[in-house]
Amino acid sequence: xxxQLFINYLLVAVLTMAIVQFGFSQNKDLPNIVILATGGxxxxxxxxxxxxxxxxxxxxxxxxIDAVPNIRKLANLKGEQISNVGSQDMSVKIWLDLAxxxxxxxxxxxxxxxxxxxxxxxxxxxxxxxxxxxxxKPVVLTGSMRPSTALSAEGPLNLYNAVAVAASQxxxxxxxxxxxxxxxxxxxxxxxxxxxxxxxxMSPQHGMLGTVIFGDIVFFHKPHGIHTVNSEFxxxxxxxxxxxxxxxACADMSPDLIDIMVKxxxxxxxxxxxxxxxxxxxxLEAAKKATKKGIPVVRASRVPVGAxxxxxxxxxxxxGTVSSDELNPQKARILLMLALxxxxxxxxxxxQELFINY
Ligand code: GLU
Numbered sequence: 001x002x003x004q005l006f007i008n009y010l011l012v013a014v015l016t017m018a019i020v021q022f023g024f025s026q027n028k029d030l031p032n033i034v035i036l037a038t039g040g041x042x043x044x045x046x047x048x049x050x051x052x053x054x055x056x057x058x059x060x061x062x063x064x065i066d067a068v069p070n071i072r073k074l075a076n077l078k079g080e081q082i083s084n085v086g087s088q089d090m091s092v093k094i095w096l097d098l099a100x101x102x103x104x105x106x107x108x109x110x111x112x113x114x115x116x117x118x119x120x121x122x123x124x125x126x127x128x129x130x131x132x133x134x135x136x137k138p139v140v141l142t143g144s145m146r147p148s149t150a151l152s153a154e155g156p157l158n159l160y161n162a163v164a165v166a167a168s169q170x171x172x173x174x175x176x177x178x179x180x181x182x183x184x185x186x187x188x189x190x191x192x193x194x195x196x197x198x199x200x201x202m203s204p205q206h207g208m209l210g211t212v213i214f215g216d217i218v219f220f221h222k223p224h225g226i227h228t229v230n231s232e233f234x235x236x237x238x239x240x241x242x243x244x245x246x247x248x249a250c251a252d253m254s255p256d257l258i259d260i261m262v263k264x265x266x267x268x269x270x271x272x273x274x275x276x277x278x279x280x281x282x283x284l285e286a287a288k289k290a291t292k293k294g295i296p297v298v299r300a301s302r303v304p305v306g307a308x309x310x311x312x313x314x315x316x317x318x319x320g321t322v323s324s325d326e327l328n329p330q331k332a333r334i335l336l337m338l339a340l341x342x343x344x345x346x347x348x349x350x351x352q353e354l355f356i357n358y
Contacts (some may be wrong), residue, residue: 022075024109031111031167033075035159036098037061038125039085040118041262042155054147056086056118062246064116067148070155075111075167084152087118087143087308090125091243092337098125099132099235106135113139116159122178123190127331128144130176130187130227131338132235138171141178141352145198152197154181157214164215171217174209175227178188184210188358191304191328204305205326224326225358233300233338242340245305246329248302249279258286262295267344268336272329277301277308280353291320296340296351300324301333310352320348325355 024032035045039057041203043064046054061079082101084093102113112216117125126141133139142162146154165171176187179200189203203209210219226232245266247257251274261269263326269290273279277299279287287297301308301319308314316323324332332355339346339354 020184024078025074026072029090030073031075032109033112033114033163034110035061035065035077035079035116036082036101037064037079037116038083038087038090038094038098039120040087040116040120040122040143041147042116042118042142042144042158043084044086045149046147049151053062054149056147057084059148061116063133064148064155065157065275067125068160068226069164074160074163077163079185082115085118087121087125089181090118091119095125095128096238096240097237097296098127102129102139103132103134104137106133106137110137112137112168112171114159114162115139115141117141119143119145119180121330122201123187123192124330124334126143126176126178126187127188128334128338130225131233131335133176133228134234136173136229137175138166139176140166141176142170143178144180145196145200156311161212161215165212165217175223175225177209177238179212182211182213183208184212184217184219186225188225188229188326188331193304195245197358205307221247227358231358233342235338235341238256238274238341241304241337243355244268244270244333244336244340246270246271246272246333248329249283252281253283254317255280255282255286258283258290262290262293264343267295267340268333269295270300270324270329270332270336272302273299273308274302276312277323278313278322284314287321290346294345296322296336296346296348298322298351298355299323299327299337300327300331302329304328316348316352318346322348322352327355327358329342342343
């Protein structure tokens with residue numbers, strides 16, 4: 001009896017060692033993919049399959065994987081729950097946790113990462129990771145517009161396609177991607193364009209990177225902008241980022257808002273300007289005051305598509321401002337936070353260069 005017990009202990013110990021050492025033990029011919037779940041509608045649940053009301057982040061990662069037929073034929077899968085929030089509650093803290101976890105996993109025996117995420121701020125998380133992930137292996141975000149309990153919920157097929165992209169050799173060196181509705185988008189170009197339909201993600205300036213139809217992948221081009229292994233940003237050991245605020249411009253905008261943000265402790269300001277990132281003369285003067293105090297001010301646009309001209313109607317040198325180039329206000333905020341993390345006294349010229357290159 002004692003001998004049997006000893007053999008059992010030995011077997012358990014050997015098995016545990018094998019799992020710890022090799023991590024994935026199912027099928028050595030398949031790639032190893034980790035799915036990091038953060039919440040969102042893809043994990044949402046509602047009372048009725050035809051009602052529009054639901055709560056984000058209700059379903060755990062294992063249940064999500066089990067809901068997708070044949071997904072385990074694409075890869076050896078492991079799930080980890082990083083958070084379970086609607087992405088309106090995504091935070092710098094979760095971004096840092098995600099980035100550090102991904103960097104660790106991709107130096108181990110993991111071949112690709114999928115992140116399930118709400119769609120509201122998915123483009124922000126994708127862009128943040130695009131700048132701080134230190135690997136050329138595929139990192140793919142996905143989500144859904146319909147909760148898991150809805151009629152024609154599209155989450156399971158999006159997850160299947162996201163795993164297919166993350167598991168593909170072809171997807172390497174494309175930076176961080178968003179896969180939804182059969183399309184592959186780059187973190188730099190993708191934008192949430194429509195509030196509720198499933199065709200919400202588009203890359204209006206650059207076009208989608210490719211398509212993925214029931215796991216069959218076609219890439220059309222490489223992403224624009226410096227990313228991942230070539231990025232100069234790192235969040236290794238970083239526990240917080242500087243506060244950067246966004247203010248939305250409109251006709252007759254009050255300049256007080258800029259002063260209020262400075263008073264509240266903003267270390268950088270993004271203005272979602274009108275048209276080519278313009279603003280009232282009074283706001284421009286308030287922005288100049290802020291830049292003179294060493295607080296960088298970036299001009300992005302509230303218009304969804306197009307680059308912001310340097311020295312268009314506004315002379316950036318005179319006001320100390322920087323053009324966001326192609327970045328929308330929410331992505332410009334991320335680049336400015338990372339720039340401040342790298343060098344809080346960065347020159348206006350260097351900052352402008354970053355906005356052109358990333
Ligand atoms: N507010 C939700 C979220 O971003 C809804 C969007 C979604 O996931 O589709 O998590």
